[in-house]
Amino acid sequence: MKALDRPELIYDSQDRGNLPLAELREALKYRHLIVQLIRRDILTRYKRSVLGIGWTLLNPLGMMLVLTIVFSQIFKFATVYGYPAYVLSGLLAWTFFAQTTNAAMVNLVWGGGLLNRIYIPRASFGLAAIGTGMVNIVLSTIPLLFVMLITQVPIHPSILFLPVSILLLAAFALGVGLLLSTMAVYFPDVAEMYQIVLTAWMYLTPIIYPEEVLPESIRFWVTHLNPMYYMVNIYRIPTYYGRWPTWPEFLAALAIALVALIVGWIVFSNKSDEYAYRI
């Protein structure tokens, strides 16, 4: 019989405790797993390509180039400091959101086989998806600074606010990603539907066009009622506009991010017992 000297773990299925708090505790305990999942995602994504992680820098640049050619030549959008840095800054924030929310959902639904074999915190997949996205957005901020330099967009000390912007974006994306994951476990079609929603949502957010081009009649709807408007702005303000966010701008983004995160986390963890039954 094993020695009784160490404190014992006791699992009692009836003691459900507070599920959101329990999930948080477990996620902290399994933080090494989350780090390994992030490593796996980043290492395997480019494992067979020659340029490897260089693609994280080249992808947004290529996208920016295409959009700049198309939009600044054809539509001649007027932006404060020139179009390339404008579109790139918006695109980075948007891509982060679109990729991480989608990955959070897909990883749980398709990679969830593991949940059926061994206990791991259910939120691990979502947290890892956000972590991977954070590594990517930090890396792809380098080409943004590069583009700002060559297109003569001044870089201000407000750039130091960027880590806060990224954390706010991450909190918002985690909340939305967890909500989507919960829905996708019940209805796998949500994953497909979300692709369409993302496309529509992107065009309804001032990313590739400046908000001033919107007709007055719809501008209010597209900006003030669209959470992604605030989230894209909180990334764009310290970089492209080169200023510190105003209190209303910051508080709006903070409130949106926290509400999404708290609602997403609570809904997700309250359903967490269901996943093993359904995946």
Added chain:
Amino acid sequence: MLTVSDPKVAVSRLPIGLDEAIHIEKASVQYRVPHERIPTFKEYMIRKLQGKVRHHLFWALKDVNLSVHRGEVFGLIGPNGAGKSTLLKLIARVLRPTEGRVIVRGRVSPLLEMGAGFHAELTGRENVYLNGTILGFTRREIDAKFDHIVDFAELWDFIDAPLRTYSSGMWARLGFAVATDVDPDVLIVDELLSVGDESFQRKSAARIEAFREQGVTILLVSHNMETIASICQRAAWLEHGKLMAVGQVADVVAEYRKNQPH
């Protein structure tokens, strides 16, 4: 919920004896199987409004009472679909019972199907870390046991090559080496004693034996009655989600065999 407690106190309020490793009280698991697959959300909503969503409720386990002693090697037998894997999931806290209660004392380590969680593009070394954290270890803990794992798997020459270059036997050896380099209180073994070639099989059998000597509680599922009869002390026979018999292994196996069509 998992709680940490002092082994000498605090446990008395739970209905689990000091000599028990696993205590299962009237546990039932119910799966909802839709009669017909409803593929889309839209269709689901339409049918829900029409009251046409019909589920067929299926009890994978029904009213199972079971108590496994500490340090015991316990066998689970029964035909396919009897609910053995579901019962293991309850113990590994992958699944919470629909009804009833499951209490497990100590750290549970399920032997994953070989290489579950492995990634083919990652190297052997990276996979050891990934799989180790899936089992709940910290990075430092894996650092400490890394050499031991690779020694056991006999894979030093390939440890920095991607897993896709491994043969299926090498893949399985690495999986077994990681999964069993643990210090569990309860080990769950689901038909896994046939990994690798003959000499590796002997090594893995020896490792299971070593766990037994250390006093680890082992839960073994197998369709091989000889294996069950030779290692287990007690066994349970499950069929259609119900517990048919529990007791000394020889009696349970005999009972089970008597009832199987030949």
